[in-house]
Structure formats: structure tokens, C-alpha cells
Amino acid sequence: MFDLKGKVAVVTGGETGIGLAISRNLATAGVKTVIGGIQPEAGAKAVAEIEALGGEVLFVRTDVRSQAQVEALVQTAVDKFGKLDIIVNNAGVFDGFADVMETTEELWDQITGINLKGTFFGCQAALKHMIPRGTGRVINTSSIGGLVGRADGASYTASKFAVVGLTRQMATSHSETGITFNTVCPGVIATDIRGNSASILPKAAHLMNRGVGAADPEAYKKSIPARRKGTSDEVAAAVLFLASDEASYITGHSLVVDGGFVA
Known part of the structure; x- marks a missing residue:
């Protein structure tokens, strides 16, 4: 689709769901891909799957809440492949639609720590290598929950709005370096984000089996003009x-992949 051969990418949360699709599609497009994730068993499966397709990939266990671990992840990519062209800050967890009155301090800190602070750490670590080279692509995963207030819970919505704001701020202050900064905002995508979030945040597991779609699995169709869930590959x-180079003049943008939900 796009000529990305020879590029080097880091993808956080790249071992499951949307992140796995991103890692797989980058690697099979010729991008040397380093996955940073908190689930080593899933990471090993992702590496095996991608290598079987001919991609060059490795997995580094990374908790994005740790600045040191994120910096080590990025440095691994540079040490292994000599540069960093692309970072996709995709690691994220869901809050189970917890309302502001239900959201504990611990849940708030966990959600924002992974979704927002982890994204910030990834951006900062990547820019240390991209700015001197005068080129790079910073792509952050937000959500339709980062654009509208009715899609998700309090902490998730706050974190995803903040990712959009962080990305736009960086675009206004660093795009002249040759780096672009954008977000991708998925809508309702067929993944196991609830199950993954429950495994990463076990104290919040009881929140994951409720809310939109729990009682009526088809309820989402009422909000989506396309009347279907999206796929990870579409994101x-x-x-x-x-x-890609074709997007070289796009920066500070939020690319919505939602079947018409926001519209």
C-alpha cells in the first residue's frame, strides 16, 4: 500500500488487539518492528505470528507507566536497527464505563498512567532520537472517546481527550523539525479490550462486563451508521x-476510524 521498507518502528501495546494488527501490518510492509508490551506470553505469540509472515520483529516487556522502561524500549530499537522512524503509542486500558462517581483514585491513576503518561513517555523518548535526525512519525492511539463525551467512562474519556491535546501541542511546537504528530481515533472495534483490561487491572475486572453492549450485544449498531464493528486491520x-511519506503534510490531525459514529 505504502512504501515503508527499511523503516524502524516501536509499537507499544503491540501484542494484542489493535496493537497486534498495527505491528503485523507494519512488519509485513517491511518495517523492522519492536513491540513493547506488558503481556509476555501474548508477545511471544505475536512475534511467532509475524515472523511466520516474513516480518522482522522483536518483543520487549515494557510497562509504559515506567519512564525508564519506555526509554529502554526505544533505545533497544535504535541499538538493534540503528534508528527510529516511527513510534505508535498504542498501549491502553479501558475503565469499564465507570462514571465519575464510581471512579476511584486508584482506577483513575491506573487508566491515566497507562493511556496518557505512557503516551507522553513514548513521545518524549522517541523525540530524543527523531529531532536530531529531522524526521519521524509520532502516532498516538486515542479514541472516539477522545472526541466526544458520551462514548466511554470518566477516566478513559479524560485520558483519551488528553492524548489528542498532547498530540496537537507537540504538532504546533515540533512539526518544523520534519516530524509529524497525529492521533488515530478508533470507534467500536472487534477486540477483547475488556478482557485485556481486566487482566492488566484485576481490581477493575468487575467493571468490564457491563455498560454498552453487555445486556444487548447489538446495541452499538444504533450509534454507528455503518451498522457494524470495525476491524483491527482497518485501524x-x-x-x-x-x-508513510504520503502523509508528510498531515500533522496535528485526529484520523477517525469509526464507521460514522462521530458524524
């Missing part, structure tokens, strides 16, 4: 476009 295609 990955948007990321590949933003990572």
Missing part, C-alpha cells in the same frame, strides 16, 4: 497511512 491501515 492499522490508517496508521500505515500516517506513517
